[in-house]
Each structure stands twice: as structure tokens, then as C-alpha cells.
Amino acid sequence: MSGLLRRLFAPRWKHPDPEVRRQAAARLDPFRDEQRRTLEQLALDSDPGVREAALAHLEDPERLLTLCQEGNASPELRHQLVALLAGRRGQHDLATRITLVERLEDPELLNALALQGDNQQLRLAALARLEAEADLIHQACDNGIAAVRHAAAARVESEAGLSRLAQEARRDRQVARKARERLNRMRADVASLAAARKRREALLETLEQHANSPWEPLYAGRFRHLIREWDKLEDLPNAQQERRYQEACLRCRKVIGDHEAQEQAREADHRQRESADQTRESLVEALEESLDDLYRGERLTDQDIASLSAQKRLLATRWQALSDQHLADEALRDRYDRVLAAYEDIVQARGRLDERAEAIEQALMEGDDERLKALVEACAWPQGLAPTPLLQRARQRLVADIPREDGDLDARLARFVEELDELERLLDSGAFKGASRLYQRLRQQADQLPPAPLQAHQARLKHLAARLAELRDWRGFVAGPKRDQLCTAIEELADHSAPTEAELDRRHRQLVKEWKALGDAAANREQAARFRAASDRIHERLSPWRERQQAERQRNLEAREALCEQLETLLEQPAHEADPDALREIRDRSREQWRRFAPVPREQAEPVGRRFGRIRHDLQALIDRRAREIAEAKRDLIGQTRELLARDMPAVKRADQAKALQRHWRELGRAPKGEEQALWREFRSLCDDIFASREAARDDQAQRNRARLDAMQALIDRLDSWHPTSSHEAGMLDEAVHEATALEPLPSGRRSEGMRRRWSGIVRARRERLARLALAEEAERWQAIRPLLNAHLQADARRLEGGPAEQVDLPHDLLLPSTLRQAHERRNAARQAGAEDGVEERLARLRAHLSLLAGGRVNQRDDPLRLAIQVERLNDSLGQQTSRAEELHRILTELLATGPMPERLWEREVGELDRMLESLAERPPP
Known part of the structure; x- marks a missing residue:
């Protein structure tokens, strides 16, 4: 509730x-x-x-x-x-x-x-x-x-x-x-972003290839150019591209740094070579001066020969040490060989004189001038060389009977005065040894000159002799403590162990060198015996070490000889296409091995050094010859490139041939150092011109392509905004198609493909619109001829009712094509004939054809007609394509010509015909 x-x-x-x-x-x-x-x-x-x-x-x-x-x-x-x-x-x-x-x-x-x-x-x-x-x-x-x-x-x-x-x-x-x-x-x-990314990727790949390439004269310039091109790109690189870019830059900088280090090493080597050449030249000049002194002197003593031998050994040792580092040039080596030959001549002449010294002494004692003359000639003493005292006495004996002329006496006296001046200069400079030798020679000359002309210079000679004695005393005063110090030092060295045998040998040699440098100053037998005894003890201690050193020198000698044999084998059969770079590498490696195989026995050092020097000279000559051949080949390539640049041909093809020439250039190897850079600059300049012309051609082509694309785009926009209102405007479409055909071929790309698709769609749409307009205009013509057709229908009706065959006149204000005029005349003629048979069938066929054309439904009873019409249309299209407007025109023509037409038949069909023609007369929307 x-x-x-x-x-x-x-x-x-x-x-x-x-x-x-x-x-x-x-x-x-x-x-x-x-x-x-x-x-x-x-x-x-x-x-x-x-x-x-x-x-x-x-x-x-x-x-x-x-x-x-x-x-x-x-x-x-x-x-x-x-x-x-x-x-x-x-x-x-x-x-x-x-x-x-x-x-x-x-x-x-x-x-x-x-x-x-x-x-x-x-x-x-x-x-x-x-x-x-x-x-x-x-x-x-x-x-x-x-x-x-x-x-x-x-x-x-x-x-x-x-x-x-x-x-x-x-x-x-x-x-x-x-x-x-x-x-x-x-x-x-x-597309621009994709192209920019593609350009960045291509530039990055080029930079990576450049980083993996060996150094060439324009390596650093290309690297800087690639860096500038990278900085010019507007798009930002991704993390991976940035990492690859930094790694490639590091590799490029490493290549450039390695080359700069090699250049610095090469410059340092060049400086060392120049220093070695200067040292060699100074050594050769010193030996040449010593030889000239012997030829300018009055007498050749044992001390002179010993000094010359020591100087020659020093020269040979230094020369060999320098040759191990750098090879001497041909001119300096010839000069060195001539000096050694002159030295050998003096040594051999002195050897021949020593062999015949006893015989010459005996001949002088016996007064056998014939034998003395034969012995002097057998000595073959070099012309112009100062004689030894024995040889001088023999010559004086042989020429004792030859009278001397006054001119010879004046010359000897003038030379005596000059040598007095030289003696005074030597004393002023403190050169005791040279002054002592020159004083001995002046005393001998004074003994041989007549007393009368010499009297004016005797006082000066005595004064200089006193100065020489004073210098000797001073040297003895200084050398005495020095000799005691050297004796004490060498005895301590002999009694105590040195750190190593090499250090012991070095210090021993230094002490011996200092002892010999004192000469005969403050010399005494006791100190000499002490020094010699200590030196012998050191020699005994160093004997095993020197044997090992000698064995090592022998092994080094054998290795150097084997190296020389390998290089000689290479030089005997050089390859015609030998690469200078490979030969340069062999040269450098052989020099390194030569330096590593040191030292060698002193006796064989000079011969094997000369052999290696000749081999290196020949190898360098082979390198230079091959480099000159490569230079000639590269000059030919430059000529071909210049001809290619002047040739009239497509820029792309010219660039491809230039690339082939560049590959051939790289395959040739390097020309001589001074010429390689100049040839490369000239060749590179020509190639740059070729590639610049290709880029200019590409730019022109790209500009033409852009202009063509812009023109095509403008044409597409113009045709897209054009909507024809009459079939008579078909000429505008044909003109546009002609313009598009003139713009072909378009450059390849997505934009061109899009333009073609859009253009095809627009043209197809405009053709369809024109076809529909033509069909509508043709259908509208039905209304224009309708009064004439009605007049024919009325005349047909009266004729079929039994009346007379009337003639229908063509109105003056009606403008008809010729086909319709002929159809009008055929209609009047058919009315005159009065034949009614087949009119219904023809009208049904025209109705079925018009229904197919209008897209309407065909009655089931007209299926046979439809099939027959379709077969006819297919057969007609095999030979010539017929438009829908032309088909409609033929239908209207046949419709006007078909008669006489019963009124009941026309009233039954006219409604459907009007409906179909009205649908065909509809115009397409704007």
C-alpha cells in the first residue's frame, strides 16, 4: 500500500x-x-x-x-x-x-x-x-x-x-x-634533404677514400677542400657520420704528418749528405795539399812518408765511415781515386828506392856512374816529387859535371828567400814541426848555394834558428810534465779494469794519440819504455776481445759481399718495367743493411766500400733512367690530356677518358723528384679544366632540366585550371599536348614521375570532359531538328492515311550538317516511295542503340538487337575508334531518315527517346 x-x-x-x-x-x-x-x-x-x-x-x-x-x-x-x-x-x-x-x-x-x-x-x-x-x-x-x-x-x-x-x-x-x-x-x-644527405654521405665516402689513399702532392690541398665542402653543407650530420668524419680526418692528418716527418727526415738526410760531402772534400783537399807539399819540397824524408801514410789512413777510415752513411758523387769519387793513385805512386816509388838503396850507396862509393844512372832510372821516381837524401846525392853525382847558369842560381836564391819568409810565418804561428822540417831544408839549400850571394841572408837564418831552438825548449818544458802524466795514466789503465773492452780500447787509443802528438818534445828512453810496456799489457788484455771483433768484422765483410753480389745480380738483369719506387726502396734498404754490417776488417773496408759505391751509383743511374722514362710517359699523358681538352666531344665522355688517364698516371710510378711535382701540377690543371667543363655542362643541363620542369609545371597548372565549356575547345587541349611533347624527355626523378602521372590524369579528365560536352552538344541538336522531324511526321501521317506524298522543305534558319541534310532528303524520298516495311524494326534498333549509348536498361525483347549492335561497335572499333558523339550523330541521322513513320509507332517510342536524349544532353559540372 x-x-x-x-x-x-x-x-x-x-x-x-x-x-x-x-x-x-x-x-x-x-x-x-x-x-x-x-x-x-x-x-x-x-x-x-x-x-x-x-x-x-x-x-x-x-x-x-x-x-x-x-x-x-x-x-x-x-x-x-x-x-x-x-x-x-x-x-x-x-x-x-x-x-x-x-x-x-x-x-x-x-x-x-x-x-x-x-x-x-x-x-x-x-x-x-x-x-x-x-x-x-x-x-x-x-x-x-x-x-x-x-x-x-x-x-x-x-x-x-x-x-x-x-x-x-x-x-x-x-x-x-x-x-x-x-x-x-x-x-x-x-627530396632536397635526401639529396643533401646523399651529398654528405658521398662527401664522407670520398673523405674516407682519401684517408685510405697514399700521399700525393695535392693530398693536403684535397683534404682542405673536402673539409671546406663539409662545412658548406647546410644539413647537420648524425652521430655516426660525425664519428666517421672525425676518424677520416684523423687518418688524413696522420698521412700528412707522416709525410711531413718523412720530408723532414729527407731534408735531414740531405743536410747530412751535404755535410759528408764537405767533409770528404776537406779530407781530399788536405791529402792533395800534403802531396803538393811533397812535390814543392826540396827533400823527401822518412818522416814525410810516415806523416803522409798516417794522413792517408785517416782519410780512408773517414771516407769509409762517411760512405757507409752516404754515397759520394762521381766527381768527388774520381778525385779521391786520383789522390789515392798519386799516393800509391809515391809509396811504390819509395818502395823501389828502398829496394835499391844499398846498390845506390855502393855505386856512389865505387863511383860507378853507369850503374848509378841505371839504378836511378829503375827507381822511376815521379816527376816533380822532392827526392830523398840518397836520391838527391845520386842525382847530384850524376849532374856534377853540368855547369849551372846564373839564371838557375837567381831562381834558387829567390826560392830560398821565400822559404825564409815561410819559416818566419810558421814560427810566428807556433807550428814547430813544419818549421823544423823547413829549417832543415833551408840548411841544405844554404850548403849548396855559393857563399857570396847567401851572405846577406845568413844573419836572418841564424835568427830564425835561434827562435826555433827557443820554441823547441818551450815545447820540451811543456811536454815533460805531459809525458809523466800520460805514463801514469796508461799504467793505471793497464793495472785497473775498465768497464768494458770497448771503453778500454778507446781510452788506450786516446792516450797513444796524445803521446804521438808530443813528437820528440822532452822525449827520453825511460818514459818511452814505461809507456810502451803499459801499452803492451793493454794489448795483451784486449787480444781476445780483438779476436772476437775481428771475427765479427769478417762476418760483416761476408754479409757486405753477399749484399753486393745480390745487387750486382739485380743490375745485370734489370726489369724493363721496374718501378722506380721499388728500386728506391731496394736502395734504401740496402743502405740500411750496409750500415748494420759494420765494422769490417780495415784492409778490406776500402775495396768493398768502393764496390758498394759503384753498385749504388749504378742502381741510382737505373732509378734515374726509369724515372726519366716515366717522366716521358707522363709528358705523353699530358699531351693526350691536352688533346682531349681541345677535342669536341661530350663533357661526360671527356671526363671518363680523363679518369682513365689519371689511373694510368698512378700506375706509372714517380718521375724524378724535381719533375714529378711540375708534371703533376700541369696534368692536374688540365684534368681540373676537364672536370670543370663537365661540372659546367652538368650545371647547364640541370638548369635546362629545371627550366623544362618549371615549364611543365606551369603547363600542368594552366591545364588544371582550364575547364572547357564547349567541345570546340579541343584544339586548346591538342596545343597543350603538343607543348608537353616538346618538353619531353623530362629528367628522371620522382618529381618528373609525379608530373607525368598528374599530366596524364589531367589530360584524361579533360578529354573525357570534351567527349561529354561533344555528346551533350550532339544531344542538344535533337531539340534543334525536332520541328523538322515533327513536319516529317505530319507529312508521313498524311501519306499513310492515303493523302499525297508531300515534300517537306528545310527551314532557311536551320543550319544542319551535310549528313543530316542527306537524311532529310532520304526521308522525303522514302515518303515518295511509300514503303512502310522495316520502319518499326529500324526504329527499335535505333532505340536499342541509343539505350546502350545512354547507359540505360535494354528490354529483354531487345537482347538480340543489343548483341548485334555490340558486335557492330566492336567491328567498327577495330578499324577506327568512334567516339560516343559520332555514334549519337549517326543515330540521330538514321532517326531523321527513317520513314514514313506511323503515328502510333512514334508515340510509343518518342517518350523513351526523349528521356534518353535528355540524359545525354546533361553537361558535366564545372
Whole structure:
């Protein structure tokens, strides 16, 4: 009972019947708070009618927006909220509505407001809240306000969105055009970015190849050029490309640094070579001066021979040591050989004189001049060389009877005075040994000169002798303590062990050298015996070490001889195409091995050194010869390159041939050092000109391609914006096709392919439009000939009723093609003949043909006609393609010519014919 009472006394808006609740909602006052809350509850009712009735009284959009945001958004609530915010209902001002729209998050509501808003600002505010690209495309295509469409289209950014917008924005051509332009720009930017990345990758690969290439004269310049090109690129490299770039730069800098180090080493080697040559030249000059002194002197003593032998050994040792480092040039080596030959002549002459010394002494004692003369001639003493005392006495004995002329005496006296001046100079400089030898020679000359002319110089000679004695005493005063010191030092060295045998030998040699340097100054037998005894003990201690050293020298000698034999074998049969770089490597390695196989026995050092010097000279000559041959071959390549540059041929083909010449250049090897750089600069300059012409040709071709693409794009845009209104405008399409054919072939690429596809689509669409226009114009001609056809029908009706055969005249104001004129005459002729047979069949055939052409349904009874017409159309299309307008023209021609036509038959078919012709006469939309 309580439930019944509750139902009886419950408010009507809570009634179970939805109709009662709807009626209750209609009576509620929204301006009263309690009833307004009731309406809000009813707005969320389960029944759509109740919700709609309640929402019809709620006009507070802010409260409705709150209800929507609470998740209770029914379709009716959304519709009411859109109506209020769009301005279709209520009296809310624009600013309030825009503020509420800016709070919306629901895309469906925002789309509806952007499409239905009563103000452009409201629509733009709703559009600003939309984020999905599909919603923006929908607004750009379907919104009724152009500014909103344009604002929506401007926010479409993706390639797919722009492509869809360009296809679907048929309402606003400007939106479609801008979308196409942005799409083209985006694709161009993507293509440009891809091309930039491709250029960066190609440049990076070139840099990596350059980093793996060997050094060449323009290696550093190319590296700097690649760095500049890398910096010029506008796009940013990724992390991997940056890492590869840094690694390639490090390798390039290492190649450049290694080459600079090699150049510095080569320069240092060159400086060492020059220093060695200067040292060799000074040694040779010293020996030459010593030999000249012997030839200029008056007498050759044993001391002179010993001094000359010591100097020659020093020269040979230093020469060999320098030759181990650097090979002497041919001129200096010839000069060295001549000096050694002159030395050997003196030594051999002295040996022959020593062999015959006893015989000469005996001949002098016995006074046997004949035998003495034969012995002197057998000695074969070199011409101009100062004689020994024995040889001088023998010569004086042989020439004793020959009178001397006064001129000879004057010359000898003048030379005596000159040598006095030289003796005084030597004494002033403190050169005791030279002054002592010269004084002995002057005393001998004084004994041989007459006393009278010599008397004026005797006092000066005695004065210089006194100065020489004073210098000897001073040397003895200084040399005495020095000899004691040297004796003590060598005895300590002999009694105590040195760190190593080599150090012991070095210090022993140094002490011996200092002892010999003292000469005869303060010399005594006791000190000499002490020094010699200590030296002998040292020799005994060093004997095993020297034997090992000698064995090692012998092994080094054998290794040097084997090296010489290998190089001689190489030089005896040199390869015709031997690479100078390989020969240079052999030369350098052989020099390193030669230095490593040191020292060698002193007796064989000079002969084997000369042998190796001759081998290295011949090897260098072979290297120079091959380098000259390569230089000639490279000059020929330069000539070929110059001819290639002057030849009239495509730039790309010329560049390919230049690349082949560059490969041949690298395969040849290196020319002589001075010529290689000059030849390379000339060859590189010619190749740069060739490649520059290729780049210029490419730029010209690219510019022509861009101009062709721009012209094609302009033609496509022009034809896209052209919408023909008459079939007579087909000539414009033919002209455009002719222009497009003249622009072919387009450069390969995605842009060209896109242009071709778009061009084909536009041309196909315009041809279809022209065909439809031609068909519509032909169908419209039916209305023009309808009065003439009606006149024929009336004349046919009178003729079929038994009346006379009337001749229907062609109106003067009606302009018909020749085919229709002939059909008109055929209709009059058929009426004259009065033949009615076959008219119904012909009319049915024309009706079936027209139905096929109009795309309508063909009656089942006309299936045989349809099949026959289709077969005819196929047969006609085999020989010549017939357009639909031409087919329609033939149908109209046959329809005009078909008669006489019974009235009942025409009335039965005319309705369907008119209907089909009206459908064909519909023009395509603009």
C-alpha cells in the first residue's frame, strides 16, 4: 500500500511513464532554482524525449558544459549545447560563447561548432581547439567560411594530410591549390634533404677514400677542400657520420704528418749528405795539399812518408765511415781515386828506392856512374816529387859535371828567400814541426848555394834558428810534465779494469794519440819504455776481445759481399718495367743493411766500400733512367690530356677518358723528384679544366632540366585550371599536348614521375570532359531538328492515311550538317516511295542503340538487337575508334531518315527517346 501511495503522491517528473515526465518537464520554470535543478535531472533522463523536453528549457551553456564534462553527455545534451554556443538558440553574447568554446575538449563538439557557428571568430576559436589532422582536413574541405577553411588547411602539416586535402578540397580551389603547393614544397624539401644527405654521405665516402689513399702532392690541398665542402653543407650530420668524419680526418692528418716527418727526415738526410760531402772534400783537399807539399819540397824524408801514410789512413777510415752513411758523387769519387793513385805512386816509388838503396850507396862509393844512372832510372821516381837524401846525392853525382847558369842560381836564391819568409810565418804561428822540417831544408839549400850571394841572408837564418831552438825548449818544458802524466795514466789503465773492452780500447787509443802528438818534445828512453810496456799489457788484455771483433768484422765483410753480389745480380738483369719506387726502396734498404754490417776488417773496408759505391751509383743511374722514362710517359699523358681538352666531344665522355688517364698516371710510378711535382701540377690543371667543363655542362643541363620542369609545371597548372565549356575547345587541349611533347624527355626523378602521372590524369579528365560536352552538344541538336522531324511526321501521317506524298522543305534558319541534310532528303524520298516495311524494326534498333549509348536498361525483347549492335561497335572499333558523339550523330541521322513513320509507332517510342536524349544532353559540372 505504501508503494501505491508513493506513486500517487510522487511528483509527475518522477512518474514511470516517460510521456508524463516529458509533459512535466514542459511545465517546469527554468528561472526557479528548484525547478531548474529538476530540469537538469530530467536532462539526464533515460528517455530521449524527456531529455529533449528538459533541455529545451535549459539555456545556460555553462551549466550544460559542466554536465557534459561530468560524463553525462547524451546526444540531446550535445545538440542543445551546440545550438546554444553556435548562436541558434538563446541570447548569449559572442564573447561569452567564445570563452566557453575555449574550455571545450570534446572534438565532436568542436567540429560541430566550427561547422555551425554563427560567427567567424567563434568558428576560428573552435578550430583552434582541434588537434587531430583528420578534423582539420574535414573543416578545410567542408566549412562554409573561407577564412576557417584556410586556417584549418594551414595547420595540416603531414604529407598524407596535404595529399588528402589536395584531393578532397573540391569546395575551395584555393585550399586545394595551396595544399598542392605545400605538398610539392614538402616533397621538394624532402627530396632536397635526401639529396643533401646523399651529398654528405658521398662527401664522407670520398673523405674516407682519401684517408685510405697514399700521399700525393695535392693530398693536403684535397683534404682542405673536402673539409671546406663539409662545412658548406647546410644539413647537420648524425652521430655516426660525425664519428666517421672525425676518424677520416684523423687518418688524413696522420698521412700528412707522416709525410711531413718523412720530408723532414729527407731534408735531414740531405743536410747530412751535404755535410759528408764537405767533409770528404776537406779530407781530399788536405791529402792533395800534403802531396803538393811533397812535390814543392826540396827533400823527401822518412818522416814525410810516415806523416803522409798516417794522413792517408785517416782519410780512408773517414771516407769509409762517411760512405757507409752516404754515397759520394762521381766527381768527388774520381778525385779521391786520383789522390789515392798519386799516393800509391809515391809509396811504390819509395818502395823501389828502398829496394835499391844499398846498390845506390855502393855505386856512389865505387863511383860507378853507369850503374848509378841505371839504378836511378829503375827507381822511376815521379816527376816533380822532392827526392830523398840518397836520391838527391845520386842525382847530384850524376849532374856534377853540368855547369849551372846564373839564371838557375837567381831562381834558387829567390826560392830560398821565400822559404825564409815561410819559416818566419810558421814560427810566428807556433807550428814547430813544419818549421823544423823547413829549417832543415833551408840548411841544405844554404850548403849548396855559393857563399857570396847567401851572405846577406845568413844573419836572418841564424835568427830564425835561434827562435826555433827557443820554441823547441818551450815545447820540451811543456811536454815533460805531459809525458809523466800520460805514463801514469796508461799504467793505471793497464793495472785497473775498465768497464768494458770497448771503453778500454778507446781510452788506450786516446792516450797513444796524445803521446804521438808530443813528437820528440822532452822525449827520453825511460818514459818511452814505461809507456810502451803499459801499452803492451793493454794489448795483451784486449787480444781476445780483438779476436772476437775481428771475427765479427769478417762476418760483416761476408754479409757486405753477399749484399753486393745480390745487387750486382739485380743490375745485370734489370726489369724493363721496374718501378722506380721499388728500386728506391731496394736502395734504401740496402743502405740500411750496409750500415748494420759494420765494422769490417780495415784492409778490406776500402775495396768493398768502393764496390758498394759503384753498385749504388749504378742502381741510382737505373732509378734515374726509369724515372726519366716515366717522366716521358707522363709528358705523353699530358699531351693526350691536352688533346682531349681541345677535342669536341661530350663533357661526360671527356671526363671518363680523363679518369682513365689519371689511373694510368698512378700506375706509372714517380718521375724524378724535381719533375714529378711540375708534371703533376700541369696534368692536374688540365684534368681540373676537364672536370670543370663537365661540372659546367652538368650545371647547364640541370638548369635546362629545371627550366623544362618549371615549364611543365606551369603547363600542368594552366591545364588544371582550364575547364572547357564547349567541345570546340579541343584544339586548346591538342596545343597543350603538343607543348608537353616538346618538353619531353623530362629528367628522371620522382618529381618528373609525379608530373607525368598528374599530366596524364589531367589530360584524361579533360578529354573525357570534351567527349561529354561533344555528346551533350550532339544531344542538344535533337531539340534543334525536332520541328523538322515533327513536319516529317505530319507529312508521313498524311501519306499513310492515303493523302499525297508531300515534300517537306528545310527551314532557311536551320543550319544542319551535310549528313543530316542527306537524311532529310532520304526521308522525303522514302515518303515518295511509300514503303512502310522495316520502319518499326529500324526504329527499335535505333532505340536499342541509343539505350546502350545512354547507359540505360535494354528490354529483354531487345537482347538480340543489343548483341548485334555490340558486335557492330566492336567491328567498327577495330578499324577506327568512334567516339560516343559520332555514334549519337549517326543515330540521330538514321532517326531523321527513317520513314514514313506511323503515328502510333512514334508515340510509343518518342517518350523513351526523349528521356534518353535528355540524359545525354546533361553537361558535366564545372
